[in-house]
Amino acid sequence: KAGVTQTPRYLIKTRGQQVTLSCSPISGHRSVSWYQQTPGQGLQFLFEYFSETQRNKGNFPGRFSGRQFSNSRSEMNVSTLELGDSALYLCASSLPSSETQYFGPGTRLLVL
Amino acid sequence: DQQVKQNSPSLSVQEGRISILNCDYTNSMFDYFLWYKKYPAEGPTFLISISSIKDKNEDGRFTVFLNKSAKHLSLHIVPSQPGDSAVYFCAASAHGAGSYQLTFGKGTKLSVIP
Numbered sequence: 001k002a003g004v005t006q007t008p009r010y011l012i013k014t015r016g017q018q019v020t021l022s023c024s025p026i027s028g029h030r031s032v033s034w035y036q037q038t039p040g041q042g043l044q045f046l047f048e049y050f051s052e053t054q055r056n057k058g059n060f061p062g063r064f065s066g067r068q069f070s071n072s073r074s075e076m077n078v079s080t081l082e083l084g085d086s087a088l089y090l091c092a093s094s095l096p097s098s099e100t101q102y103f104g105p106g107t108r109l110l111v112l
Numbered sequence: 113d114q115q116v117k118q119n120s121p122s123l124s125v126q127e128g129r130i131s132i133l134n135c136d137y138t139n140s141m142f143d144y145f146l147w148y149k150k151y152p153a154e155g156p157t158f159l160i161s162i163s164s165i166k167d168k169n170e171d172g173r174f175t176v177f178l179n180k181s182a183k184h185l186s187l188h189i190v191p192s193q194p195g196d197s198a199v200y201f202c203a204a205s206a207h208g209a210g211s212y213q214l215t216f217g218k219g220t221k222l223s224v225i226p
Contacts, residue, residue: 004155006155031212033212033213033214035214035216042216042217042218042219043156043201043203043214043216044216045213045214045215048212048213050212055212056211056212056213058213088153090155090156092155092214094212099144099146099161099163099205099207100146100158100161101146101158101214102158103148103155103156103157103158104155105154105155106153106154106155108153
């Protein structure tokens with residue numbers, strides 16, 4: 001079974017731009033979560049979607065948003081990029097009744 | 113306020129010996145705990161998990177112990193192999209409380225010396 005896939009793997013943007021990252025979960029997984037990893041803050045939860053609805057949201061500004069489609073694929077968007085948004089963005093998926101999340105390889109975003 | 117803490121940033125162990133990685137938590141709502149292994153520029157790989165109704169879970173060379181009264185868990189790797197060298201993250205969730213987010217520790221870098 002294919003794992004979680006994320007595109008693109010690497011991205012360079014400039015301050016003020018916006019970016020959209022994509023995540024395809026493992027087949028059959030309907031829950032998708034997003035995390036940000038930075039050297040200073042570690043892995044931090046952004047939000048979680050299930051059946052196209054946001055169930056949980058972390059402590060990030062409104063510039064960070066996401067959505068989930070009917071096929072469980074998910075996207076996250078960051079608007080008005082700041083230098084501090086440079087990070088590894090990770091997507092994870094899980095079965096509806098499972099606590100275990102499986103991660104994709106991540107998208108490395110660099111904001112210049 | 114760090115709810116999941118891994119107080120050892122790094123650990124070095126000889127090949128063949130036991131590696132013990134520790135994790136402490138403060139939120140009593142956490143009821144599910146996981147360990148992930150991570151290489152640079154890759155996503156975390158799930159290793160092993162434990163529910164709060166258990167105090168031990170074993171999977172091959174990996175064993176996780178949970179001490180709820182002390183709010184402490186540990187991951188034992190026996191025997192340690194050079195391929196185990198990576199950063200290990202402890203994570204917790206409060207699934208029973210309806211939270212589906214994982215709260216991570218800062219990680220422990222394990223180096224297994226041949």
